[in-house]
Amino acid sequence: MFNSQAFFKQRLSAHMKELSRYLRYMLNGHLMIALFFFISAVAVYYQQWLARLPEDFPTSLIIGVLLGLLVSYSPVRTLLKEPDLVFLIAAENKMHAYFRNALIYSFVIQLYVVLLLVAALGPLYFASFPERSGNMYLLMIAIVLIFKVGNLMANWWMLKIREPGIRQIDLTVRTLLNMTVFYFITQGDMLLAGITTVLFAGLFLYDFYVSRKQPGVVWDLLVEKDQLRMQSFYRIANMFADVPHLKNRIKKRHWLVSIVSRIPFAQSYTFDYLYRITFVRSGDYLGMYIRLFIIGGLFIYFIPNVWVQVLFVLLFLYLSCFQMMTLYQHHRTTMWLDIYPVGKDIRQQALIKLLFQLTLFQTVLFSLLFLIMQEYTGFIIALISGTVFTYLFMNGYVKRKLT
Structure with a gap:
């Protein structure tokens, strides 16, 4: 009997072993020293810049754009490989647990980016709005996480659509709505933020409706997306160690x-x-x-x-x-x-x-x-x-x- 949950655990274990093998080379002493110096210098001058922040600085616009882009970029890591196009298609109706775990894994590995960005934007938020309490910013972080989950699910549903133009339009509209929501939240205009959230919810439900009308999983698209992300990681790792899995891209120029x-x-x-x-x-x-x-x-x-x-x-x-x-x-x-x-x-x-x-x-x-x-x-x-x-x-x- 095929157990997709056990299969995901095996695939995840192999994936983590491969990542850790290259991360040992990437996180070497030279890079860590450079990163430490880089982060220290940026932190010092960031605080100095906040001390003389102009009153008309567009804080709401900047936070809205950055958080909107953050939640919109929510790729799904399925960990699928090319042989799966042959061996797993027959077991598609048994893959629900596998894809559920893939969505959970995709959300968890993106949390560190969320934490880094909200930590970096926190001093700017409180410098621009000193009258607001910390609970307001915590509420914004909670909303970021909710929208992150929503966009992750919407991206997963749109991966059942083969036409790239439709997926791109959907992502563009969702990104604009995400930016607008967080702009209004940062401004403190909760009424307009609520109206924009309703519009996002409508698009969210429409994506769900469209995905339910599709006959099944677009396996080749899932494999292609996952391979592109792994190739991006391999290109970075190749700067520190030999990566035999790397497929070099050639441009004429x-x-x-x-x-x-x-x-x-x-x-x-x-x-x-x-x-x-x-x-x-x-x-x-x-x-x-x-x-x-x-x-x-x-x-x-x-x-x-x-x-x-x-x-x-x-x-x-x-x-x-x-x-x-x-x-x-x-x-x-x-x-x-x-x-x-x-x-x-x-x-x-x-x-x-x-x-x-x-x-x-x-x-x-x-x-x-x-x-x-x-x-x-x-x-x-x-x-x-x-x-x-x-x-x-x-x-x-x-x-x-x-x-």
């Missing part, structure tokens, strides 16, 4: 390839060409490089202390270089690279050269931010310290890791 591939046609430049093309065309490295620069630039721009700004420059240079080091293992499963008549030292030098160029270019960009802010002393300090850090990091840590 012809104009960028034509720029970076202008190197001499010689045997000694074989890996220079390969690493440059990989950096540009892979779906991970270029996007990560740009995102780290944008996030670092925002912190540098909004933090008032020049010395802390320089520290953030060095922090994000370190993070960028550390993430790009995985280029060395990117082609580890491509066996034909072993027949290249190129020595290992040339391969290592090619990567070090590319990392040095990328990090130095990022140093220049961060330094130019100081010029835009008319912080001329900061520009000189950032440029010199970033260049020195790049040289020492490449010739110390990177070389030692590659050998």
Whole structure:
């Protein structure tokens, strides 16, 4: 007799073992130190910024948008795999306990994001509305959890709809309603919040009605969604350890390839060409490089202390270089690279050269931010310290890791 509840426990146990295996590499000492420094600096300047918060600051709008996005993003983790398309379809009428447990698991693993965001928005809420008691904010947290459950169930029901356009429209409307509800709650206008909640409840019941009219579970869609989420996790884990399950995404980007591939046609430049093309065309490295620069630039721009700004420059240079080091293992499963008549030292030098160029270019960009802010002393300090850090990091840590 097939027991779907026992099957879910087995699948969940295997899933947690796989996650813990990669999390051991991801939560290493380097990353924890960087995160500790990052969170500490943000907390200090967040409190300082709240102390001089302007009276007309749009707190309600910001909290409404963030909480609305938080509850709207409620994916369902089914833990299904491709073989299930063959072996479990016949047992679909016995999978109710499995999917019920999957919904509970999906809600529980998303609670940490809820707790982090409401904890971060709490000081802003009380700084903007000092006359309100803590019970009002606790009530808002309870409403967030209720809406989180509602959106999770609505997302699950909409996964029975094969047409992506219908699912996207439903998600967009629900997101706008969620934002509006929490905007009115933050404003203290409970009447309008109640009316918007009724509209959300109507859409919620409509999703339930539409899902009941569907013939059954769309198995291929569930497997596809779960695989996409696992691939996202693997791409992050691949920055810290080898992930054999990762499916690399390739993008053409012809104009960028034509720029970076202008190197001499010689045997000694074989890996220079390969690493440059990989950096540009892979779906991970270029996007990560740009995102780290944008996030670092925002912190540098909004933090008032020049010395802390320089520290953030060095922090994000370190993070960028550390993430790009995985280029060395990117082609580890491509066996034909072993027949290249190129020595290992040339391969290592090619990567070090590319990392040095990328990090130095990022140093220049961060330094130019100081010029835009008319912080001329900061520009000189950032440029010199970033260049020195790049040289020492490449010739110390990177070389030692590659050998």
